[in-house]
Amino acid sequence: VDTQDALTDFAPIAVEYMQKEKEREARLAKHQPLAPALDRQLQHLRRAQTSPLWCHAFASWRSPLGADSDQHKLKSLARFYFPYRSDVKVFITDIKEQCAQTYDCRLSEISRYTTTKPSDVRVRWIHAPLGLGPLHSTIEDLFLHQGVAGRPFKNLGRAGWPYANVEVLNFCDREQFQNMRDIYRFLQGNAELTKELNRECWNGFEPRKTDGKGLLDDLEWRTTHLGLANDWHTLPGYWEASTSDVPWQITEGLSMPNYGPLDGLQPTLWQSDKQALHKHRFFGSAQLVRDMFRCFHRGDGFLLTLSGMRGVNYLDRHFKRHLSESGDAIFDNDVASAIAFVRRQFTESGTQTWHRPSVEWLLVHLITEIGATPHIDRQGCNAPTIEGAYQEVIQQFVSLTSKRRQYEHFDRKSPNEPAELIKDMLTCEEELRRITNMSQRREQAFEQLGMDVVDLEQEDLEQGNRPEHENELSASEKVQTALQRVTRQTQAFELLLNDIRMTLKSVYDLRSIQQRQGGIITEDQNRALVLITLVQLVFIPFTTLCGYWGMNLDDIRQSSWVQHDFWRVCASIVVTLALSCTVMTVLHLAWQKQQSLRREYVKGAQLFTGPANDRLHDHAV
Numbered sequence: 087v088d089t090q091d092a093l094t095d096f097a098p099i100a101v102e103y104m105q106k107e108k109e110r111e112a113r114l115a116k117h118q119p120l121a122p123a124l125d126r127q128l129q130h131l132r133r134a135q136t137s138p139l140w141c142h143a144f145a146s147w148r149s150p151l152g153a154d155s156d157q158h159k160l161k162s163l164a165r166f167y168f169p170y171r172s173d174v175k176v177f178i179t180d181i182k183e184q185c186a187q188t189y190d191c192r193l194s195e196i197s198r199y200t201t202t203k204p205s206d207v208r209v210r211w212i213h214a215p216l217g218l219g220p221l222h223s224t225i226e227d228l229f230l231h232q233g234v235a236g237r238p239f240k241n242l243g244r245a246g247w248p249y250a251n252v253e254v255l256n257f258c259d260r261e262q263f264q265n266m267r268d269i270y271r272f273l274q275g276n277a278e279l280t281k282e283l284n285r286e287c288w289n290g291f292e293p294r295k296t297d298g299k300g301l302l303d304d305l306e307w308r309t310t311h312l313g314l315a316n317d318w319h320t321l322p323g324y325w326e327a328s329t330s331d332v333p334w335q336i337t338e339g340l341s342m343p344n345y346g347p348l349d350g351l352q353p354t355l356w357q358s359d360k361q362a363l364h365k366h367r368f369f370g371s372a373q374l375v376r377d378m379f380r381c382f383h384r385g386d387g388f389l390l391t392l393s394g395m396r397g398v399n400y401l402d403r404h405f406k407r408h409l410s411e412s413g414d415a416i417f418d419n420d421v422a423s424a425i426a427f428v429r430r431q432f433t434e435s436g437t438q439t440w441h442r443p444s445v446e447w448l449l450v451h452l453i454t455e456i457g458a459t460p461h462i463d464r465q466g467c468n469a470p471t472i473e474g475a476y477q478e479v480i481q482q483f484v485s486l487t488s489k490r491r492q493y494e495h496f497d498r499k500s501p502n503e504p505a506e507l508i509k510d511m512l513t514c515e516e517e518l519r520r521i522t523n524m525s526q527r528r529e530q531a532f533e534q535l536g537m538d539v540v541d542l543e544q545e546d547l548e549q550g551n552r553p554e555h556e557n558e559l560s561a562s563e564k565v566q567t568a569l570q571r572v573t574r575q576t577q578a579f580e581l582l583l584n585d586i587r588m589t590l591k592s593v594y595d596l597r598s599i600q601q602r603q604g605g606i607i608t609e610d611q612n613r614a615l616v617l618i619t620l621v622q623l624v625f626i627p628f629t630t631l632c633g634y635w636g637m638n639l640d641d642i643r644q645s646s647w648v649q650h651d652f653w654r655v656c657a658s659i660v661v662t663l664a665l666s667c668t669v670m671t672v673l674h675l676a677w678q679k680q681q682s683l684r685r686e687y688v689k690g691a692q693l694f695t696g697p698a699n700d701r702l703h704d705h706a707v
Contacts, residue, residue, distance in 0.1 A: 157279055164273050164283065167266050168328035171221060172290030175414050179211040179429050180204070181448070186432040194290040197301060200229050200388065208437050209387050209445050211452075213425060215413065217330030217394030218378060220312060220322055224305045226382050226392060234385035237446060237542060241534035250449060251380040252457040252531050253524055255472075256397030258333060259409040260373040264358045266332055274325045283324035330394055333375035335359050336520050362514035365482065366475040372398075372409055374472075374517075376524065379456055383445045391425075391452065399424040399456065402465030421465065424456045441553050441560040446542055450561040453535060454568035457528055461571065473578040476518065480585050483511050487593055504597065511590050518583040525576040532569040539565055 165173075172194035180187045180203065191199065193214060203210045212229075216222045238248030273279060294303050306320045314322055337359055363369045377395035396413035398405065400422055408422035420426040428451070437443035462469050470478075486507055539561045553560070 157282065160273060160276065160279050161283065164269055164279070164324075167269050168324070168331055170287055170289065170324075171327055172288065174215065175417075176215075177213045177417055177425070177429065179213075179432075180207040181209045181211065181432050182206050182436050183208060183443070184436040184438060185434060186429075186436055188429050188433070192290065194292070196225065197228070197292070200390070201232050203387065207387070208443050209389060209448050211389045211391070211429075211448060213391045213393075213417075213429075215331075215394060215396060215417075216392050217332075219327065219330040220305060220308045220314060221327060222330060222392055224301060224308055226380070226390065228301060228304060229382055229388070229390045230384065232384075233388055236383035236385045237545070239535070239538040240541070241537045242531060249380065249382050250453055250535065251378060252453055252528060254377050254379045254393070254395055254399075254456055255460055255521070255524065256333075256375060256377065256395050256399050257369075257372045257401075257405075257409065257460065258375055258397040260358065260364075260371050262409075263333070263373045263375070267358060270325065270328070270332070280324065287324040287327060288321055333377050333394055333397065336361070336374055336376060336517050360513065362479050362510060362517055363472070363475055365479050365510075366470070368405065368470050369475055371406055379453075381449050381452065383449050385445075387445050389445050389448055389452075395425075398422045399459035400427070400464045401460055401462045401469040401471070403468045405469055424459050427464070428452060428455055438555065439558050441555055441558045442546070442551075443554055447561050450535065450539060450564055454532070454564045457532070458568045458571045458575075472521075473575065473582065476514070476579075476582050477585075479514060480582060480589065483507070483514070483586070483589050487589060487596070504593075508590075508593060508597075511586060511593065515583070515586045515590060518579060518586060522576065522579040522583050525572060525579055529569065529572045529576050532565055532572055536562065536565040536569065 172192060174193040175190050176193050176196050176199075177190050178188070178199055183206070193216075196212070196214065199210070199212060214225060216225065239250050240248050242248075242250050288302065291302050292300055294300050294306075302321070305322075309322055310320055314326065335358065358373060361374060363372070363374055375397060377393050377397075379391065379393040379395060382390045382392075396416055398408045398416070402408075402421065404421070408416070408419060411419060411422075416423050417426050417429075420430040432439070440447050460472065462471055543560070543562065
């Protein structure tokens with residue numbers, strides 16, 4: 087069922103979804119025993135990296151991960167999160183007139199499927215889960231030069247590169263997301279392991295061809311052209327090639343589209359952000375990330391899509407279980423992944439539900455289906471939306487702000503709570519600002535895509551190509567549906583951004599009022615201290631006199647001291663100290679004056695240059 091009709095036709099397909107969920111639970115249960123072993127290795131690796139230096143020797147003796155003979159375990163851990171490029175799974179969908187066939191292959195075998203296809207296959211869609219980088223550019227370049235160029239998307243693309251791309255939001259598991267970054271951060275400094283991974287990273291690809299048109303030939307040239315070659319090899323290293331698998335955080339990267347192979351992820355900190363969305367009970371274990379989704383089409387019925395996206399697009403009540411699935415497993419889950427849904431959508435219908443059975447129609451269908459996610463429409467709205475979750479988080483901030491207005495003891499009981507509240511609100515404001523900018527760019531992209539679709543349909547009509555299935559949704563209608571959804575999201579995020587900014591302003595105003603009140607209290611206390619000081623100045627001399635005349639030295643038993651002896655000792659000490667302090671003060675002031683005059687003389691002497699000013703220079707010195 088198409089997403090546009092998912093809500094109205096949800097009742098007939100609800101039973102089908104339930105059956106799929108039961109089958110999926112049985113399949114995923116086979117892969118669960120592997121996770122604890124990898125988690126134990128990673129936890130020990132974290133402890134070894136964060137422990138003091140004196141603990142490293144004991145840790146290496148105590149744990150097998152620190153031994154040199156167990157590099158194989160570390161390599162297995164690295165390859166679990168960052169597989170060799172030749173082992174990356176590529177997903178292929180052959181769409182025929184009445185059905186579709188889905189299968190997969192290794193990335194090293196992709197060239198077999200990009201040149202020719204069976205005669206009964208109208209469109210072959212190839213999806214490679216690769217992010218921006220040299221290998222990404224090599225795959226797309228070889229694909230485009232192996233067939234007839236497709237009709238350009240002039241408005242959505244750019245000058246000289248008329249291909250469609252859109253930035254997509256999706257969810258991944260928060261712990262798995264941090265695991266990927268920790269593996270990269272901890273293991274890339276292991277020289278022996280990195281050397282072994284670099285040596286095996288490109289195994290499995292076809293050897294270089296004599297004509298220089300193979301994948302490794304193009305990748306080697308591109309690496310050298312981009313200035314990424316290193317001393318040991320002209321191909322990218324294991325860690326350099328694997329960086330594209332890590333999705334972007336919301337706060338990473340600038341608010342601009344990425345096109346070139348050097349525009350990929352360049353993080354300065356590999357720690358995952360603490361998002362305001364984590365305060366919501368439904369999204370506590372999820373990390374909202376962003377990826378580029380790029381489409382390249384040819385006129386001979388081939389479509390190539392490239393994206394590092396491996397997250398959840400459709401939200402439902404099984405959201406937490408979907409997050410725990412591995413990257414390859416998510417591409418088989420058509421309930422959670424938009425890519426998996428489109429792969430399964432035409433299994434039984436083929437191109438019979440297409441307005442025009444062309445590669446351009448499939449491209450528009452993919453862009454509009456994936457570009458408008460994440461949302462809750464496909465699963466009957468049984469989960470909160472992102473907008474609703476952020477609204478609830480902002481409501482918590484508003485309630486805390488109201489509490490601060492009503493109860494004055496709030497600051498005294500928790501002195502650090504106001505600062506933490508402001509930090510959380512600033513984090514929420516930054517996330518909403520980035521999401522709003524992305525949503526606005528997506529809205530603009532769909533408007534440009536709509537103009538391209540109108541041009542393509544007008545071109546088809548001028549050539550006499552009528553739609554084969556006029557009753558089905560056209561590409562223009564799909565774009566308008568996606569544009570309406572994205573426009574609603576943009577408006578909602580703009581309102582939320584305005585709400586959090588108004589809440590922040592009220593908090594700042596409240597803090598300003600409290601600081602003013604504190605200043606008034608401090609001023610009153612200072613006045614009281616001045617008054618007390620004046621009173622002390624008046625009464626201290628009388629206290630001293632009373633204390634002196636109240637001493638009775640003559641009556642002290644077994645003592646021959648009298649008042650004359652007391653003043654002889656005390657007065658001598660006081661006079662000596664007073665004279666010493668006075669002399670030292672005068673000498674110090676004289677030395678400071680001399681140093682000041684000397685600096686002025688030297689500075690003035692530097693202004694006199696040439697033989698005509700020698701007399702003035704000597705005088706200054």
